[in-house]
Amino acid sequence: MGGVSGPYVIRGSVSLPESELRWRFSRSSGPGGQHVNTSDSRVEVLFDLRATRALPEVWKRRALERLAGRLSDGVVSVRADEHRSQWRNRETAAKRLAGLLAEASAPPPPPRRARRVPRGVTERRLADKRRRAEVKRGRGGGRDWD
Numbered sequence: 001m002g003g004v005s006g007p008y009v010i011r012g013s014v015s016l017p018e019s020e021l022r023w024r025f026s027r028s029s030g031p032g033g034q035h036v037n038t039s040d041s042r043v044e045v046l047f048d049l050r051a052t053r054a055l056p057e058v059w060k061r062r063a064l065e066r067l068a069g070r071l072s073d074g075v076v077s078v079r080a081d082e083h084r085s086q087w088r089n090r091e092t093a094a095k096r097l098a099g100l101l102a103e104a105s106a107p108p109p110p111p112r113r114a115r116r117v118p119r120g121v122t123e124r125r126l127a128d129k130r131r132r133a134e135v136k137r138g139r140g141g142g143r144d145w146d
Contacts, residue, residue, distance in 0.1 A: 008098035010055070010105070016098050017054040022046040023090070028081040042081035043089040045097050050074025059105035066104040076100070 007015040025040035049055075049063055051074065067076055078100060080093035 008094045010098050010102045014055060014059070016047070016094065016101070017052070020047060020052055020054060021094070021097075022048075025086060028089075039086065041084060041086045041089055042079065043086060043093045044077055044079045045090070045093040046075050046077045047097055047101075048075050049101075055101070055105065062106075063101055063104040067100070 007018070009015045022045070024044040024046065026042045026044070027040055028042035049060065049067065049071065052060065055063065064071070064074070070076055076097070078093050078097040080089040080096065083089050083092065
């Protein structure tokens with residue numbers, strides 16, 4: 001079988017190194033009819049995040065921190081089994097891994113700066129509260145309407 005069509009870009013000029021990807025194949029529980037019981041179409045791709053030289057050190061540190069719950073000895077794994085073809089599952093798994101690494105290694109968002117609450121917002125909220133209180137007061141029970 002031919003190689004995966006990569007390169008799978010993580011961000012900018014950084015992409016997943018084909019040589020550092022390890023593949024595992026197993027029987028999928030997905031669609032496939034009679035063929036499904038004889039073919040290993042489920043794909044799992046493993047990437048050693050701790051040992052890689054492909055990612056800049058800063059990205060690597062961020063990704064290791066953010067993916068700590070998903071790692072097993074510094075290795076991140078991604079599975080795909082939604083397609084009947086092993087090749088398409090390989091493509092899907094590799095793209096997913098690249099997306100996961102892109103998200104995990106992204107720089108943190110700029111810190112939120114506190115701003116003053118506009119007067120109109122406060123006035124509208126208080127007016128809504130008064131209106132609501134009036135509605136509830138109008139519901140008073142125990143009145144004799146006879």
